[in-house]
Amino acid sequence: QYFFKRPEQMVSGAVSPPQxxxxxxxxxxxxxHAVWLAQAGLGLGTSLKELLDIRGDDPPMTLLDHVRDAVNADPPKQRAEERASTIxxxxxxxxxxxxxYTPGWLHEVVSHIPISFEQACERWRSLYMSALRQAQKQDRVIRDASRPASDRAQAEQLRRNAEAQLRLLTESQNLIQSDFYSYRYFASEGFLPGYNFPRLPLSAYIPGRRFRRGKDEFLSRPRFLAISEFGPRSIIYHEGSRYIINQVILPARDTEELQTSAAKVCPSCGYLHPHADSQPRDLCERCGTQLQAPIRQLFRLENVVTKRRDQISCDEEERLRLGYEIKTVVRFAERGGQPSYRVAKVKRDGQEVASLYFGNAATLWRINLGWTRRRDRDQHGFILDIERGYWQRHQADLDDNGDPMTPRTARVIPYVEDRKNCLIVEFSRHLDERVMATLQAAIKNAIQACYELETSELAAEPLPDRDNRRAILLYEAAEGGAGVLRRVVDDLDxxxxxxxAALELCHFNPDTGEDLRRAPTAKENCEAACYDCLMSYTNQMDHQLLDRQLIKDLLMELSACNVETSPAPRPRAAHLQGLINLSGSQLERDWLQLLEDRNLRLPSHAQSLVEECRTRPDFLYKEQQVAVYVDGPPHDYPDRQERDRQQTNCMEDAGWTVIRFGHRDNWELIVERYPSIFGDGS
Known part of the structure; x- marks a missing residue:
């Protein structure tokens, strides 16, 4: 739309390459990984049933022998490392x-391929085992003559759905067009390159319409879109039919408890702090603000089930129109144990106007706090049947007896997580919500125009939330990222x-500030906002706040500013001191001093609990999945050594690399064995 209304900026026959x-x-x-796959000569087949052992009523779901041997073979990895190094x-x-990027990065990635391959299979494993367990469970209900007829009828429907899901995952017919075709699946999991479909999507099972010979299928969406589109009791339209999201595909689990997590979110800047009761955090890592109580019962949304609905009530329609209250929070990636982001100051004549914070591959969560239209604004989440996975119906919904709930329910807060390049924009002076909402739309649209991005390639959110706009979060929504936000920080102008560009989009002359009142080809004047400047489908909730007149002076000021980029925010010495403060013995402090003396890479965390193994390593290199234990004299006793072996086995099974530094060992030799972890030093 932008370029069609500005034909002088288009050249016939020329297309800008994608960024x-x-x-x-x-x-x-x-x-x-793709280079390695070619060197290994491993064919992925058409379905993951050709890679995993799914035999029997309780399949092990492990890699088949020939696949495991190919994944673990060293010669293909060595050839892949040589070939990739050239690329x-x-x-x-x-x-x-x-x-x-570090000199040891490539070797580390290639060495980690067996673990990465296993992790990429996990979503398929979870879907298969969940469907298999449901089919087996419902079959037992059907064969139980003591159960009421209504229970057996419900069980038949659930078993049919489960069997249909198993067929979608394993049948070869038309699988090449399916999301579960092996090569497409591994691309969607991020193991292989893929640009034409979403990475790490959420899937919704769509049952076929029996009377019209409809086919069962899975519908996939990017997770940041799916948190609302596939939200609890949401309505989706597919091939002329209406479906309601009525159920979650619960992952197969050994315990009856639902796995949830907790997090604290800074009320001032929206920074995310994963929470553990054993390690409470009271102050925001980013701005130092006092943190409030954690958000508990956070439930990672993965895959859902739908059922067909012929009609919806007026109350449902109104709730769906207003949608959900979605909160986006951010946490910068950590490199060498420190938050990794770059700071740039926007200045005019030496006076600071704004600050920019760019984070590469930052962690973003989108949290579904509940319906926007709900009575109690302080009550978050939705009621979930933790045995069957059904979402509880709203009291005002149509009478629907198709989703019988068990007594085992819990209130959970769905969320999704991804890693994106992001830019946080903070202004030096306080701006009211109308100005911030208008700036958010103007800056987003201007970046898209300057760098020729599609609307879907860049997203913008207020921080910490829509009711308290203190900063603007921009993130690259396209797969792989376009790299433009980094350029906003790096380029001086x-x-x-x-x-x-924002002034021009808002119908102002960027040189004089004169109000041109309309877009070049528009027939009507724009008073506050229009679809040629600030309004769009994605910011409908902000339309009443938008007013281009409110931001003209600030945009004129920004047009005369330059950017001064600062180095990394936290110095190495401060991070080292934090690790020393958490150390539990002099031996651990001596080990840290060795790293400092040789200018080696510092660990990211100290004394962090690894929940699945109930162990607290002395230090973690979390990004590399490495746990370090510095063992003193008590570890020389046989009973302690046996416990250490059990902990090591558990950690390795969970995907961690364990490195132990005994008090009698030559620590320098151990360090030299792992240059991809500790670095080459000075």
Whole structure:
């Protein structure tokens, strides 16, 4: 729309190439995996049933022998590392400017391929085992003559759904067009490159319409879209029919308890702090604000089930129109134990106007707090049947006896997680919510115009939330990222160009500030906002706040600003001191001093609990999945050594690499054995 209304900016027959961030770590890792797959000569077949052992009523779901041997073989990995090294040499200059690439990165990725391959299979395993367990469970109900006829009828329906899901996962017919075709599946899991479908999607099971010979299928959506589109009791339209999200596919689990998590979110800046009762945090890591009580019962939304609905009530329609209250929070990635982000100051004549914080591959959560239209604004989440996975119906919904709930329910808060390049914009002076909402729309649209992005490639959210707008969060929504937000921080005149583009979009002359009142080809004047400047489908909730007149002076000021980029925010010395403070013995402090003396990479965490193994390693390199134990004299006793062996086995089964430094060992030799973890030093 922008360029069609500005034909002078279009050249007939010329198409701008898509922008891809060549220094995106996930993207490069996926290409390294593809190189390895070619070197290994491992065919993935058409379905993961050709890779995993699914035999029997209680299948082990492990890799088949020939697949495991191919994944663990060393010669293909060595050839892949040599080939990938040659490829990476072509972007050496770009990699040198990234904040994640190290000389040992490639070797680490190749060595980690067996674990990465296993992890990529987990979603398929979970879907298969959940469907298999449901089919087996409902079959027992059907064969139990003591159960009421209504229970057996319900069980037959649930078993049919489960069997249909199993067929979708395993049948080869038309599977090449399916989301579960092996190569497409591994691309969607981020193990292989994939640009034409979403990475790490959420899937909704759509039952076929029997009387019209409809086919069962899974419908996939990017997770940040699915948190609302596939939200509890949401309505989706597919091939002319209406379906309601009535159930979650619960992962197969050994215990009856539902796995949930907790987090604290800064009320001032929206920064995310994963929470553990054993390690409470009272102050925000980013801004130092006092943190409030944690958000508990956070439930990671993965895959859902739908059922067909012929009609919906007026109350349902109104709730669906207003949608959900979605809260987006952010946490910067950690490199070398420190938050990894770059800071830039936007200044005019030496006076600070705004601050920019760019984070590469930052962790973003989108949390569904509940319906926007709900009576108690302080009550968050939805009621979930933790045995069958049904979402509780609203009291005002149509009479529907198709989703009988068991007594075992819990209130949970669905959320999704992903890693995105992001930019936080904070202004030096306080701005009211109308100005912030208008700036959010103007800056987003201006960046899209300057860097020729599609609307779907860039997203913008207020921080910490819509009711308290203190900053603007921008993140690259396209797969792989376009790399434009990094350029906003790196280019000295980027902010000036974006501000001028925003002025032009808002119908102002960027040189004089004169109000032109309308877009070049528009027939009507724009008073506050229109679809040529600020309004769009994605910001409908903000339409009443938008007013282009409120931001003209600030945009004129920004158009005369330049950018000063600062180094990393937290110095190494401060991080080292934090690790020393958490150390539990002098031996651990001596080990840290060795790393400091040799200028080696510091661990990211100290004394962090690994829940699945109930162990607290002395130090963690969390990004590399490495746990370090510094063992003193008590570990020389046989009973303690046996416990250490059990802990090591559990950690390795969970995907961790365990490195032990005994008090009698030569620590320098151990360090030299792992250059991809500790670095090469000075």
């Amino acid at each position: 891809v961030d060549l220094t995106n770590e996930d993207l490069i890792r996926a290409h390294v 990476l040499e072509s972007i050496r200059d770009q990699l040198a400017q990234s904040d994640w 980027a902010v000036s160009r974006i501000a001028r």
